[in-house]
Each structure stands twice: as C-alpha cells, then as structure tokens.
C-alpha cells in the first residue's frame with residue numbers, strides 16, 4: 001500500500017491582491033473602539049458579512065461567551081455560534097469553520113473541508129506565501145491509502161445567517177468554488193458544495209444530525225463560556241452526524257457514509273502563543289457519539305490540563321463538560337511508532353490514544369482505544385490528523401469488601417458488565433509545539 005501526500009500550491013492570492021488593492025475594507029457590524037469582547041445583546045438577528053481577502057489593520061473584537069438564559073440555547077444563540085466570532089481578521093487572530101466525515105466501513109475513506117479566515121501569521125499551518133486570508137482547504141483520503149489535499153484562496157467570502165435569514169447559516173468562498181449552507185434553523189442539516197475546475201474537484205458533502213451543539217463546558221446558566229482554554233474559542237456545532245460524501249476528485253470517485261462532524265474555532269491571538277499540546281478527536285462507536293479535547297497551554301505555571309468531553313448514547317447526551325477529572329487522553333505506541341511520551345513534544349508520533357471517560361452516576365466508565373490508520377494531514381512533527389478505528393467497552397467500578405485478606409479495606413475491582421465490545425471509527429489529531 002502506497003501512502004502519498006500530494007499538495008499543490010496555487011499562488012492566485014498574488015493576482016487577487018493586486019485586483020483588490022484599493023478596495024475598501026469590508027463593512028463591519030461593530031465599533032472597534034467600544035469593547036473588546038462582543039456583547040450578545042448588541043447584535044443583529046440577521047447578518048451578512050462580506051469578508052475581504054486582505055489582512056485588516058486594527059483591533060478585533062472576539063466573542064468568548066454567549067447569552068443562554070435559563071441554560072437553554074435559543075435559536076438566536078445557536079445561529080450566532082455558527083457566525084463569525086471575530087469582527088475583523090487582523091494579522092494575529094483566526095476564525096474558521098471545519099467539517100469532516102469518515103467512512104464507517106473503512107476509515108481509510110475520509111473527507112475534511114475547512115473554511116479559514118486567517119493569515120499564516122495567526123495560524124502557522126497555512127501557507128506563509130499566501131496573501132489571502134480566505135483559504136478553502138480540503139483533504140480527502142481513499143481506502144487504498146492515497147491522500148489528496150488542496151487549498152484555494154478566495155477573493156472575498158460571504159458569511160450570512162441568522163434567525164429568519166434566507167439561509168440560517170451560509171458561507172461562500174465563491175471564487176474558490178467552496179460553500180456551506182444550513183437550510184433549517186436548528187442547523188440539523190448542512191450541505192457543503194465544491195465545484196472547482198482549478199483543482200478538478202466537484203461534489204457534495206452532507207451532514208444530518210439531531211444533536212445539539214457541544215460547547216466547552218456544556219450549556220451553562222445565563223452565560224455560556226466558549227473559551228475552551230485561554231484565548232481559544234470553540235463550538236462543536238455538530239458533535240456527530242450522519243455524513244454522506246459524494247465527490248469526484250481529479251477523476252476518482254469518493255463516495256461513502258459515516259460519522260461526520262462540524263465545529264468552529266477562533267482566537268484573539270496567534271495559535272503558537274497559546275498552544276503547547278492539543279489532542280482532539282471525534283467518532284462513533286456502537287451507540288456512542290464521542291468528542292474529546294485535552295490541551296496544555298504554553299508556559300502555563302499552573303500546568304492545567306484543559307479538557308472538554310462529550311458522550312451521547314443513541315442521541316441522548318450523557319456528558320458535555322470541561323471537568324478535567326471526567327476524561328483522560330494518553331498516547332500509546334505500536335511497533336511502528338516512536339513515542340507515548342506525555343506531555344507530547346514535537347515529532348512524537350503515537351500509534352493511537354487511550355481515552356477514559358467517567359460516565360459518572362453509576363460508577364461506569366467508557367474506555368476507548370483509538371488506533372491510527374491513515375495520516376490525512378500534517379507535517380509529522382508539530383501537527384498530525386489521522387483517521388482510524390476505535391474499540392471500547394463500558395466498565396463498572398465496583399467496591400467489594402474482601403472478607404478474607406484485608407477486611408477493613410474495600411478494594412476496587414473493575415469488571416465489564418453487560419456491554420459487548422464496541423467498535424467504530426474516528427477522526428483525531430495532535431498538535432505538539434514544544435521542541
């Protein structure tokens with residue numbers, strides 16, 4: 001099996017920049033001089049942002065919380081979660097929309113598309129020679145191990161939506177030929193369309209889900225925090241969906257169904273000023289939909305592990321929390337890989353991850369092994385994104401009084417109760433920025 005990462009760079013940004021020289025900055029909704037953090041109340045219910053491809057001068061305002069009266073996500077709040085979270089893209093901030101799917105029959109088949117509004121200064125995994133901040137990026141992997149990745153800069157983008165808008169959520173990087181639309185205001189269905197002659201890709205990717213978003217600490221009363229770790233905003237709008245990918249990629253057909261996912265993340269400062277290490281992933285095993293995030297901040301004197309965990313069973317949410325005792329994520333090695341060091345450092349390549357979710361209540365745990373199958377993106381040093389298979393089981397922790405040896409000490413014994421082995425597929429990643 002041959003694994004090949006192909007990447008073609010299209011330097012159209014230079015041409016577009018010249019065309020755009022002299023264009024006025026895009027219309028903005030906020031007065032940049034008032035507050036740095038957005039106030040939910042002050043915003044319109046319908047928005048349409050025309051985003052320029054140029055890096056803007058000035059200070060951005062960034063949303064890191066959202067109003068959730070009575071601990072519920074109103075339609076208005078839900079739609080705002082999928083809107084731009086940063087008012088203008090200067091050289092140090094980023095904001096993007098991410099969608100993926102992996103085949104439930106062979107995790108070698110996968111598809112990812114990201115709509116970036118970021119410079120390479122803010123997010124260094126973008127091409128530093130690219131002057132457009134509007135990058136439509138796609139990665140496709142085929143069951144035979146071939147990986148295809150391409151990105152295209154756009155000349156401008158439209159992000160529109162809101163309660164009562166033509167489409168409740170819409171993004172169009174139109175000159176690149178990439179767009180997303182959600183036609184229902186519960187955001188239960190997304191459609192991503194790609195039509196690009198330049199990279200010879202055409203097709204459709206749909207996500208359907210009945211789940212409400214997973215926010216870093218779940219939905220809280222009055223105001224819900226969107227800052228998963230210092231300076232990192234995150235909203236997992238679709239923690240798990242039924243994905244259908246139907247793409248024609250340079251003459252090759254990529255068709256599959258499987259677990260799909262949509263989130264967006266953003267920040268008010270460059271990625272490398274915040275991140276030491278980052279594990280993230282999602283997938284479905286048996287009736288369980290899971291999302292994991294475990295993060296260490298750079299130069300953090302408190303050595304805090306920032307965690308966010310999500311578990312739903314048959315569409316019913318069991319966990320949506322940032323309590324760090326609920327989830328541990330640790331790398332493991334296989335015969336082909338080099339490191340299970342934790343915390344990870346640049347260049348550490350794990351064979352997979354072991355996840356332990358505390359399901360609470362009845363002392364039960366969901367234990368999952370995530371095994372690397374295909375490297376879909378990354379430089380094998382600072383960033384890697386994989387697809388793979390998962391196996392898991394539910395463990396019950398029982399306290400038993402041992403009458404014989406040590407009567408006074410209850411010993412904890414873990415035993416599997418009732419649940420046969422769970423299997424599934426996942427998309428997952430590691431950032432390790434410390435040398």
Ligand SMILES: *[C@@H]1O[C@H](CO)[C@@H](O)[C@H](O)[C@H]1NC(C)=O
Pocket residue numbers: 025054055056057
């Ligand atoms: C930002 O400021 C620089 C230097 O003054 C200027 O050359 C550039 O055109 C400005 N960019 C925008 C988008 O206004």
Ligand SMILES: *[C@@H]1O[C@H](CO)[C@@H](O)[C@H](O)[C@H]1NC(C)=O
Pocket residue numbers: 036057058059060061062090091092093268269
């Ligand atoms: C961009 O906006 C952020 C957030 O308000 C601010 O901290 C930063 O200084 C700005 N960067 C530039 C290059 O103006």
Ligand SMILES: *[C@@H]1O[C@H](CO)[C@@H](O)[C@H](O)[C@H]1NC(C)=O
Pocket residue numbers: 170171172174179180181
């Ligand atoms: C995106 O823009 C293109 C070009 O203007 C248009 O043909 C297409 O219908 C738009 N897509 C959406 C989802 O609005």
Ligand SMILES: *[C@@H]1O[C@H](CO)[C@@H](O)[C@H](O)[C@H]1NC(C)=O
Pocket residue numbers: 002142144145146252253
């Ligand atoms: C893998 O499959 C894709 C899609 O059918 C095809 O384009 C590619 O050439 C294949 N690669 C190898 C190494 O066989």
Ligand SMILES: *[C@@H]1O[C@H](CO)[C@@H](O)[C@H](O)[C@H]1NC(C)=O
Pocket residue numbers: 098114228233234263264265266280293429
């Ligand atoms: C951040 O963005 C990446 C896409 O590059 C995505 O895989 C991940 O889910 C996001 N996670 C967080 C916590 O922001």
Ligand SMILES: *[C@@H]1O[C@H](CO)[C@@H](O)[C@H](O)[C@H]1NC(C)=O
Pocket residue numbers: 303305342343
């Ligand atoms: C920081 O915390 C992690 C996770 O708890 C631990 O493995 C590591 O040894 C700690 N590092 C330091 C320097 O205390």
Ligand SMILES: *[C@@H]1O[C@H](CO)[C@@H](O)[C@H](O)[C@H]1NC(C)=O
Pocket residue numbers: 323324325326358360
């Ligand atoms: C966090 O989870 C642990 C283990 O489930 C629990 O004991 C603790 O009370 C929780 N902490 C908070 C603040 O909810």
